[in-house]
Amino acid sequence: MKQALNIIFRVVMIVCFSFISVNSFGSCEKAIRDFYVAYMQNAENNPEANIALKQACMSPELIVKIEQVTERTDADAVIMAQDVSKHGIQSLTVEPLKDNWYMVKYKFNTNSDYIEIEVQACNCDSDFRISDISYPGADTEVNSLIHKQ
Secondary structure, three states: OHHHHHHHHHHHHHHHHHHHHHHHHHHHHHHHHHHHHHHHHHHHHOOOHHHHHHHHHEOHHHHHHHHHHHHHHOOEOOOOEOOOOHHHHHHOEEEEOOOOEEEEEEEOOOOOOEEEEEEEEEOOOOOOEEEEEEOOOOOHHHHHHHOOO
């Protein structure tokens, strides 16, 4: 009887830890996706609102870098595009990479290639922050600008 209770206890604990792991694993992806959906909707309808959104969700150092890249490339460096579309918002996905990095991907339209943006996030469960951004498909100049110290 004691052995059966021990096995039941272990199974319950494994299920509980699995549930907690799955929920915490998805929290960063959800926070990043929510940020990008809000950012893209604002870019389409109320671009000024993105100033407050960036201040709430990005490190101050990253905001400066983003502004430099935006000025240099003439594209919004958060989304690596000049415009947004409803299809872009609908096609938006976030996938985990490693070391708190995530791949954000979306398509401007059904026939376009994916726009890929690597995002590093921290404190996903409490004070969510995007601390770095990289552009795997961009040229060396754009990536060197964003990674300048």
